[in-house]
Amino acid sequence: MLAEARPRRSTLLVLAALAVALFAALFWAHPALAQAAAPAPLPAPGGPGALDRAMSTISGDGRPLSLSLQILVLMSLLTVLPSLVLMMTSFTRIIIVLSILRQALGLQQTPPNQVLVGLALFLSLFVMRPVIAEINTAAYTPYGAGQISIEEAIKRSGTALHGFMVKQTRQTDLKLFADLAQSPPFAKPADIPFSILLPSFVTSELKTAFQIGFLIFLPFLIIDLVVASTLMALGMMMLSPSIVSMPFKLLLFVMVDGWALTMGSLAGSFVT
Numbered sequence: 001m002l003a004e005a006r007p008r009r010s011t012l013l014v015l016a017a018l019a020v021a022l023f024a025a026l027f028w029a030h031p032a033l034a035q036a037a038a039p040a041p042l043p044a045p046g047g048p049g050a051l052d053r054a055m056s057t058i059s060g061d062g063r064p065l066s067l068s069l070q071i072l073v074l075m076s077l078l079t080v081l082p083s084l085v086l087m088m089t090s091f092t093r094i095i096i097v098l099s100i101l102r103q104a105l106g107l108q109q110t111p112p113n114q115v116l117v118g119l120a121l122f123l124s125l126f127v128m129r130p131v132i133a134e135i136n137t138a139a140y141t142p143y144g145a146g147q148i149s150i151e152e153a154i155k156r157s158g159t160a161l162h163g164f165m166v167k168q169t170r171q172t173d174l175k176l177f178a179d180l181a182q183s184p185p186f187a188k189p190a191d192i193p194f195s196i197l198l199p200s201f202v203t204s205e206l207k208t209a210f211q212i213g214f215l216i217f218l219p220f221l222i223i224d225l226v227v228a229s230t231l232m233a234l235g236m237m238m239l240s241p242s243i244v245s246m247p248f249k250l251l252l253f254v255m256v257d258g259w260a261l262t263m264g265s266l267a268g269s270f271v272t
């Protein structure tokens with residue numbers, strides 16, 4: 001049993017080291033300068049010396065972290081990394097548009113939040129499938145075969161995400177945060193650091209999501225105005241317009257196959 005537990009703990013700690021190094025690379029590493037150093041290759045995951053070398057990357061002085069500190073780092077990353085990964089993908093735009101759609105239909109809890117989050121996650125996986133395939137081919141598979149080091153795998157994964165985020169980010173948002181950071185002009189998109197690209201990407205996603213949400217909300221708003229005016233003309237002021245307009249909005253949404261149109265429009269709104 002002890003022999004089986006050791007490889008499992010070794011694999012868990014290697015994953016923790018990979019997560020910490022990725023977190024550090026996103027905020028402090030510069031894509032253009034990441035190619036300056038060529039780290040020595042590491043053995044395959046779980047192999048002899050893999051854990052010590054991975055943890056030496058975190059400690060910075062060549063000494064591995066203690067087991068208690070490794071567990072503390074892993075537990076801390078579990079609360080930070082999910083939000084960080086979601087903000088670097090298409091999830092933000094999709095979940096905002098779906099929430100606005102539910103509000104436009106006048107449905108407070110239908111579909112429920114769990115369903116909306118599930119739809120956003122699976123649609124995000126669909127949109128991000130080229131990036132996921134690139135990370136799997138260029139980083140995960142070679143690292144699992146012991147052909148590249150963990151630092152090289154992180155760099156290649158970051159490059160794939162970096163390319164996706166640059167395509168979705170507006171130039172005005174990039175210029176805004178570059179000016180705030182007092183950064184010199186970038187010769188090419190690959191030179192943009194994550195510290196500037198990440199807030200620019202999130203700002204662009206929010207703007208795009210609200211633009212799409214406005215276009216979705218507009219026809220349902222017209223139905224609400226027509227119903228409210230009709231009830232007012234009939235003298236039925238005590239009857240809530242939302243109760244009368246909701247069936248008409250649902251009928252319109254179903255007749256035009258609204259879910260297919262919404263999902264297809266969201267998937268097609270991302271630049272590939």
